[in-house]
Amino acid sequence: MFHLFKLLLPAILPSWNFFDVIAPSPRIQFSLLDSKNKIVADWSEFRPRIKNLSLKQMFLRIFWNPVWNESLFMLSCAERIMENPTEHSELEILDRIKRDLLNNPTINSDLQLQFRLEVIERQNNKLIQTICFHSRIVPLKLSEGSV
Amino acid sequence: MNFEEAIRLTEILVGFAFIQQSLEHLKSFSNEKFIFLPRLMLSIVLVTGFYTSWILILLFILSLVMLYRFQGPYNGGADRMSLLILICLLLTHLASNQYWKEVAFGYLALQLVLSYFISGWVKIVNPDWRNGRALRDVFEYSAYPVSQSLRAWSKSPRLLLIMSWLVMLFELIFPFSLFSQHTLIIALVVAAGFHFANACLFGLDRFFWIWIAAYPSIFWFQLRLSFIM
Numbered sequence: 256m257f258h259l260f261k262l263l264l265p266a267i268l269p270s271w272n273f274f275d276v277i278a279p280s281p282r283i284q285f286s287l288l289d290s291k292n293k294i295v296a297d298w299s300e301f302r303p304r305i306k307n308l309s310l311k312q313m314f315l316r317i318f319w320n321p322v323w324n325e326s327l328f329m330l331s332c333a334e335r336i337m338e339n340p341t342e343h344s345e346l347e348i349l350d351r352i353k354r355d356l357l358n359n360p361t362i363n364s365d366l367q368l369q370f371r372l373e374v375i376e377r378q379n380n381k382l383i384q385t386i387c388f389h390s391r392i393v394p395l396k397l398s399e400g401s402v
Numbered sequence: 403m404n405f406e407e408a409i410r411l412t413e414i415l416v417g418f419a420f421i422q423q424s425l426e427h428l429k430s431f432s433n434e435k436f437i438f439l440p441r442l443m444l445s446i447v448l449v450t451g452f453y454t455s456w457i458l459i460l461l462f463i464l465s466l467v468m469l470y471r472f473q474g475p476y477n478g479g480a481d482r483m484s485l486l487i488l489i490c491l492l493l494t495h496l497a498s499n500q501y502w503k504e505v506a507f508g509y510l511a512l513q514l515v516l517s518y519f520i521s522g523w524v525k526i527v528n529p530d531w532r533n534g535r536a537l538r539d540v541f542e543y544s545a546y547p548v549s550q551s552l553r554a555w556s557k558s559p560r561l562l563l564i565m566s567w568l569v570m571l572f573e574l575i576f577p578f579s580l581f582s583q584h585t586l587i588i589a590l591v592v593a594a595g596f597h598f599a600n601a602c603l604f605g606l607d608r609f610f611w612i613w614i615a616a617y618p619s620i621f622w623f624q625l626r627l628s629f630i631m
Contacts, residue, residue: 259466259469259470262469262470262473262474263466263469263485265475265482266475266481266482266483266485266486266489267486267489269479269482269483269486269513269516269517270520271479271513271516271517271520271521272520272521272524273479273521273524274521274525274536274540275524275525275528276528276530276536277530277536277539277540277544280543280544280545281545282545304547304548304549304550305549305550306549306550306551307549307550307551308548308549308551308552310602313548313602313603314602316548316601316602316605316607317598317601317602317607317610318422318607319422319426320426320605320607321426321427321429321430323548323605323607324426324476324477324605324607324608325430327477327478327605328472328476328477330545331474331475331476331478335473335474341473343473344473347472350431354431375543376543377539377543382542382543
């Protein structure tokens with residue numbers, strides 16, 4: 256109950272400090288592994304940004320934008336992991352990557368999945384990229400009841 | 403706009419915002435559908451205006467379930483504003499007399515003003531915002547620009563410096579718009595344009611809808627203030 260109150264409090268007394276500092280920015284990358292944990296598909300960025308988006312597409316996304324909003328939630332989970340890793344945030348990201356990959360019929364569902372967080376930040380006028388977290392390795396098959 | 407009209411309009415706008423949010427979740431995981439299907443139905447009833455107090459109570463309970471399910475807000479500030487509006491509407495309905503009803507709804511208007519003013523304040527005290535570096539970083543490496551081509555904006559430092567100052571100054575002077583209804587209308591049109599730009603450039607569409615849903619409270623609040631003064 257106290258935990259729920261702690262989650263509710265920022266809505267009752269909001270801080271409104273949007274973009275006060277531009278924090279290090281995480282990117283989610285994933286890899287596929289075989290049963291012996293050997294990488295069979297190298298690290299790739301999950302949902303990389305598309306190159307161009309027309310004005311019309313940008314406008315329409317104001318009305319319907321579920322994938323992007325889910326990506327923003329995954330970004331929150333990644334930021335939570337950078338602050339204080341929890342099983343919840345890790346599994347939220349893993350489940351969503353799994354669901355997207357399993358929608359691709361060319362991907363072998365017997366493989367295993369791992370994600371990592373690459374963090375981009377500015378240090379002394381240079382952009383630095385570092386890997387700050389590796390998830391557990393899990394079967395690509397979705398767990399019961401998650402679809 | 404009188405008090406009752408402002409409340410009703412807020413309920414309708416927040417109902418539509420919740421309908422849109424809930425529809426987006428219906429293709430997601432089944433344990434999300436268990437939350438968002440009832441939320442969709444309750445939001446439709448909220449728009450129609452039947453059993454509003456009960457609907458608000460149920461929507462509040464569902465919001466707690468959402469907080470637990472996602473261990474925090476699903477979409478950061480937008481979800482927090484959603485919950486704040488919901489709580490203020492609920493308290494407005496449950497309050498025993500007009501004074502406390504107005505306190506609850508006035509709190510929403512106050513938070514709306516603070517949402518702009520504090521956002522401006524935390525930026526202007528940061529040298530990176532004052533010299534335009536922060537907005538350049540947003541475009542260059544943050545996760546928010548919706549396409550790769552938008553990252554090229556980081557190569558226009560002068561434009562971003564001007565944009566940074568326009569945003570900061572607008573946010574900081576927003577409270578002064580309460581002096582008259584005309585200035586408030588101008589400020590809210592500019593603010594809605596600002597949220598619209600954020601929705602287009604950074605995909606923050608939920609902020610656009612939910613901040614607009616809080617606007618009736620500030621319309622009423624401005625009128626209420628003008629009566630007092």
